Amino acid sequence: MLKAVIFLFLLAWAGELYAARPSSRNFKSLAQREAEAKAAEQGEAAMADGGHIKRAVETIKFLGPKQGWGFVARESAYYSLAGKNSGVVRAGDLFKYSDVKESSKNDMLVAVIRGASGWGAPCLLPCDAVAAYEGDPEQVDIQIVGNLRAYFLTKGKLESRQEDLLQQEYQKNPHYRAYQQAAQEYNASLETALQMEQEASTLTGIDKVRADEALREFKYNQVELQHRLNGVAQQYRLWKARNPVEPAEIRDPQLDELRRELAAIKSKVADLVPKDFRD
Secondary structure, three states: OOOEOOEEOOOOOOOOOOOOEOOOOOOOOHHHHHHHHHHHHHOOOOOOEOOEOOOOOOOEEEOOOOOEEEEEOOOEEEEOOOOOEEEEEOOOOEEEEEEEEOOOOEOEEEEEEEEOOEEOOOEEEEHHHEEEEOOOHHHOOHHHHHHHHHHHHHHHHHHHHHHHHHHHHHOOOOOHHHHHHHHHHHHHHHHHHHHHHHHHOOOOHHHHHHHHHHHHHHHHHHHHHHHHHHHHHHHHHHHHHHOOOOHHHOOOHHHHHHHHHHHHHHHHHOOOOOHHHOO
């Protein structure tokens, strides 16, 4: 029996298998994510993601075995073993993992992703973006692997289409662009502050004093960016609250077709999909 790995949320080979692919979505490096999480703990930090505000959440721990396999369940950034953003993996990508590493946000799986030419180089996958299973995919019934891939691939397409449609609605907000720009500027300052802190930690003497003074001045200016962000975010949220978007009411032929496809596949894998990724 195929046994799904269980995740603890403290808040919350059939056919061609594709490798990681580029995306227009804005995913950040581990360093920037950690900087944003740190800033959010200190105040009203926010991240730009198509006009949404996302606040830092508690760490997500991976409670499964140290080795296994699985599928990417939602589009996500993936990283080199050094933590550099290596691009995007999409729902439906098959992977094997050999270890679990902690980060300041979520646990990361040390994995290799299956591409058209075979397994790729080792990388890090966020544990909250994957559905993981015990064992080895090559020892599992090929039909089961194929059905699971079809499920996660279709579900990923459906969620991506839903997100695109929601973005079209959110962009009707007259404060959308100002909010997005303010969030991007503030996020860029978080990354810069982190780099300055890292550089200052390597210095001594007068160089260290000057670097610390520059960092203090930068953080003082950063307060203004944060204040501006909070102000426009408040306007954005107020308009959004007065003009709510109901996803269920959005009509779209492509979305309807994807829902039909997902329903047909779901019956084949219902007991194998972790509850956090069920439709």
